[in-house]
Amino acid sequence: MSITSGCDGLLLQCSALTLVRGERELFSGLDVSLRPGEVLQVEGENGAGKTSLLRVLAGLARYGYEGEITRPVPLLYIGHLSAVKELLTPRENLAWHVDGHADYRDSDVCAALAKVGLAGYEDVPSHQLSAGQHRRVNLARLHLSRQPLWLLDEPFTAIDRDGVASLEHLFVSHAKRGGAVVLTSHQPLRMEYPLTRLMLRAGGDL
Numbered sequence: 001m002s003i004t005s006g007c008d009g010l011l012l013q014c015s016a017l018t019l020v021r022g023e024r025e026l027f028s029g030l031d032v033s034l035r036p037g038e039v040l041q042v043e044g045e046n047g048a049g050k051t052s053l054l055r056v057l058a059g060l061a062r063y064g065y066e067g068e069i070t071r072p073v074p075l076l077y078i079g080h081l082s083a084v085k086e087l088l089t090p091r092e093n094l095a096w097h098v099d100g101h102a103d104y105r106d107s108d109v110c111a112a113l114a115k116v117g118l119a120g121y122e123d124v125p126s127h128q129l130s131a132g133q134h135r136r137v138n139l140a141r142l143h144l145s146r147q148p149l150w151l152l153d154e155p156f157t158a159i160d161r162d163g164v165a166s167l168e169h170l171f172v173s174h175a176k177r178g179g180a181v182v183l184t185s186h187q188p189l190r191m192e193y194p195l196t197r198l199m200l201r202a203g204g205d206l
């Protein structure tokens with residue numbers, strides 16, 4: 001995969017971001033910029049605004065915020081809730097996500113499922129999968145991704161220790177290829193790669 005960034009080398013930029021949910025201002029004056037090769041971990045206690053921030057950065061929230069956000073490159077957002085359709089199999093779920101990209105083959109889909117440990121589960125109805133296997137179906141999208149920027153909300157939820165290590169390895173590979181990753185997580189990352197950390201504090205302090 002070759003990755004092209006914006007003209008100033010940025011994959012994402014937001015300036016003076018203020019986020020309001022309900023009656024509460026979650027934070028204000030937040031500046032974030034992502035360059036090729038960066039991994040940013042967003043931290044903070046429950047309710048601090050991590051999911052809200054990622055959704056705004058992904059362009060999924062149309063109101064409730066002020067500030068300027070520039071997204072010069074395609075991005076992949078994977079939220080913390082399961083996007084897996086229960087009536088479809090893992091193979092059908094992934095195929096649905098890449099629908100419209102004629103150059104993805106069924107073998108690519110199966111290879112992505114194998115990389116997240118789901119070889120042999122391709123055609124099992126998704127409602128028969130465990131919580132961690134559901135999560136892995138979602139995360140298999142990373143192996144098919146051509147988007148330079150990944151925004152991942154709690155990617156390690158329900159994932160076992162080996163799965164977490166594989167994901168960390170995948171993030172580092174993506175960053176080394178010139179991509180960037182923003183992820184939320186309550187747990188410390190163990191990857192041997194420079195990490196930028198952003199702590200959100202409930203009440204608005206950054």
Ligand SMILES: Nc1ncnc2c1ncn2[C@@H]1O[C@H](COP(=O)(O)OP(=O)(O)OP(=O)(O)O)[C@@H](O)[C@H]1O
Pocket residue numbers: 021022026044045046047048049050051052053
């Ligand atoms: N649609 C909404 N309307 C009103 N308030 C909301 C909405 N979505 C989120 N909130 C509130 O915004 C705050 C931040 O929520 P958010 O989900 O971004 O936090 P978080 O840091 O991701 O939390 P967690 O670690 O528990 O996942 C919470 O107080 C939540 O109740």
